[in-house]
Amino acid sequence: MTTTAHTIDPALYAAATAALRQEARTVLENGTAAAVIGWQAGRRAGSALPAIVTDPAGAEQLIFAPGCVNNLALYLTKAKKEVRGKGRLAIVVKGCDLRALAGLIGENQLNRADIYIIGIACPGVYGAHADRRLPLAEETVAPKCRECTVHTPTGVDVTVGTLPDLPAFTPREAAELARLEAMTPAERWRFWKEHFSRCIRCYACRQVCPFCYCEQCLCDRNRPQAVETTPRPAGNMAWHIVRAMHLAGRCAGCAECERVCPMDIPLNLLNRKMAKELKALYGFEAGLEPQEKGPLTSYREDDDQSFIK
Amino acid sequence: MHAEKQQHAFEPKIVAFVCTWCTYAGADLAGTSRLQYPANIRVVKFPCTGRIDPVFILRAFQKGADGVLVSGCHPGDCHYMAGNFHARRRFAAFRQLLDFIGVDLNRLQFSWVSAAEGGKWVDVATELTERVRELGPLREFAALEAEEHWSGALATPELQEAYNSI
Secondary structure, X not given: OOHHXXXXXXXXXXXXXXXXXXXXXXXXXXXXXXXXXXXXXXXXXXXXXXXXXXXXHHHHHEEOOXXXXXXXXXXXXXXXXXXXXXXXXXXXXXXXXXXXXHHHHHOOOOOHHHEEEEEEOOOOOEOOOOOOOOOOEOOOEOHHHHOOOOOXXXXXXXXXXXXXXXXXXXXXXXXXXXXXXXXXXXXXXXXXXXXXXOOXXXXXXXXXXXXXXXXXXXXXXXXXXXXXXXXXXXXXXXXHHHHHHHHOOOXXXXXXXXXXXXXXXXXXXXXXXXXXXXXXXXXOOOOOOOOOOOOOOOOOOOOOOOOEO | OHHHXXXXXXXXXXXXXXXXXXXXXXXXXXXXXXXXXXXXXXXXXXXXXHHOOHHHHHHHHHOOOOEEEEEEOOOOXXXXXXXXXXXXXXXHHHHHHHHHHOOOHHHEEXXXXXXXXXXXXXXXXXXXXXXXXXXXXXXXXXXXXXXXXXXXXXXXXXXXXXXXXX
């Protein structure tokens, strides 16, 4: 086993961190942005947490490391009203987070001119259960990073860090998706039923999703109640179906929902499946460019209707 | 009495979500034309197919429907210009999602029935009813609904032991 071929050199993160701090200090000093949204080191080794820096001196606390898993695009949505209104904001994004940002711009939740995007050339981040004392490698990398196509963000104001020769990780989500698709409907029902039955309805998946910015969620309403709110299998199934449906054609695939799930429900599989289907049906892909209309907010007169009698 | 009740043949419950401008009028025409169709269909009227949220379909299944019919105006005939075009995309996606979760799509039928197509309404309604009758009752959602009501799940030996050791 050649460990060097399958790990990512930690020195790369140190270099990216230095470049990031330099960039953050510059934008804060010259007034390009009133605040920088980035990550700072968490209390536990290898962890990171979101940080909002408004002072050039504070730029020193910003980091980029394999522990920088959070999708910071969340902080620019309506769900985090307190962050907006500080003035023009700079935000640090990985490629996957940039897709969420592009989606938010497309949905008129953000104005591109109001944000300064610092892109990070990202070799990958830790998975939810990774031992964070280890370097990023086959065992520790997040599932989404195994099949990442957006290591280098494009269309950003500035890119920091350089990308090494990346080791080829074994894809997991694609294999799992293929496995599920090959099952019979009854087997799939059992698979999802088992997963959904464990859901405790903490709504962490909703709170962390940059696209769940509705001020009142359909699933919180009780007059009339659309989705049962108790953590019971019936209501859980409904909640996850509604969630997947609402994100169809919008989800950017940052997999934050899956990462924060305390019950380890493979939520991103649903999102990936919907993205795949919408691509097959309407050739739409949630991309890096803001798009005004998603697949479910537009139509063509000659759309497939073979399923309609 | 109970045994006798069980001998009854299965009668499917079918919920039809229809648009008021075309299919509802079509079903009405079927009625005024004295056309016969199964009494298993419960019609729910909506202003447009574009108003029919996938949640409604889900809820119908959860609350005991064995089949769901969604019907509206033919493409181009929508009273609101494009409601059915949007609905068509939404339902195409929703079907894929339901299939991925493991729901039998034979229980879910979409159709276009215009105000003049009383006969087509009868055909669609009859066909779906017969198909669902063949498939039998929808057990998956009913089982889910019945599962883990708190009163039942609290009586496990593990929990009892935990309570005793407090």
